[in-house]
Amino acid sequence: MDDVLRPLYQERASYPHTIGILKIDQKPPLSTVAECFDTVLLTIVKEAEQALLIKHYQYEEQLAALHIVTEKQLNEWILLGSNRKVIEWINTGIIVYDRNDYVHDLKRKLQDGDFSGRQIRMGLEFAKLVKRYMEGKVFFSKKQYLDAYHEAVHALHHLARLAVFQKGLFPEITVWNQLRELEPEIYQLYKELLTSNESVEQKLKLLFLASEFLMHSQTKTGSSHLLNVLSQRECWSIAEMNEHPELQYYGVDLNMLISYLVEKKELEVVKAETKGKQLYHRFYRISSTTP
Known part of the structure; x- marks a missing residue:
């Protein structure tokens, strides 16, 4: 298969906008690393008309996929954690073309946790953790235990990724394998949630208690990016926050995070009069x- 694909990636390497190409092979007996393809070619370009272009190929019974992605789109995926499969491709892929050591340096930064936007990514994970936790507590209070369980699992995933970032590493897709050694306390919480013989209600009750403590211990680190941005001026409206280029990444999670930080006294509310009687801007x- 490599002999068949070599002319394809050699042609791509000759294009002036191409800055790196990685080859990701399916690993027997079973692996999800290359999705359902025998080989994936990840081609990174400086710029293109489309942020992402995918092509599929077949040679006899073997399948290959070519992913052409702009550097801007790739950086956004890394920053937002919105395409973790690509992160695994960068970590495990074989470099077949590398202009000015771009891919080599990218691999090193991801493996060392030394990438641009690390503080933002920690803030995003913490915001998602807070939102999932708070929504899970609401479902739990209404005795909607299955919905609460769903939110709790997601909250633990965000807590796990935040913990990995704090260790100076980049979360892998198999984040719980990382957590087994890095943060056994969080790993044990996840294991208990999945394997304990307690009722769902009892498991959730214990989980929310433990999560509340862990969230509190992570508040300073998890909110540091947001607080650094807010320190740029005296007061902010929620609209002004949503318009800030770095805070836009938080999306719908920002409101819940702000409420949580007010509750934890990291932020305070300033009221301003409106034309309405006893109605205040916040x-x-x-x-x-x-x-």
Whole structure:
């Protein structure tokens, strides 16, 4: 298969906008690394009309896929964690073309956790953790245990990825294998949630108690990016936050995070009068008690 594909990636390597190509092979006996293909070619380009272009090929009984992605799109995936499969491809793929060591340096940065936007990514994971946790608690209070269980599992995944970032590493798709050694306390929580013989209600009750403690311990680190941005001026409206280029990444999770930080006294509310009687605009600023 490699002999068949070599002219394809050699042609791509000759294009002036191509800055790197990785080859990802399916690993026997079974693997999801290359999805349902025997080989994936990940081609990174400086710019293109489309942020992502995918082509499928077949040679006899073997399948191959060519993914052409712009550097901008790739950086967005890394920053937002919205395509973790590509991160695994970068980590495990074989470099077949590398202009000015671009791919080599990218691999090193991901493996060392030394990539641009690490603080933002930690903030995004914490925001998602808070949202999932709070929504899970609401479902639990209404005795909607299966929905609460669903939110709790997602909350633990965000907690796990945040913990990996704090260790200076980049979360892999198999994040729980990383957590087994890095943060056994969080790993044990996840294992108990899945394997314990307790009722779903009892498992969730214990999980929410433990998660609340762990969330509290992560608040300073998880909110540091947001608080750094908010320190740029005295007060912010929620609309102004949503318009900030870095805070736009938080999306719908921002409202819940702001409410949580007000509750934890990391932020405080500033009220401003409106024309309506006893109706106030609500602004936010860093708490005077926050160091």
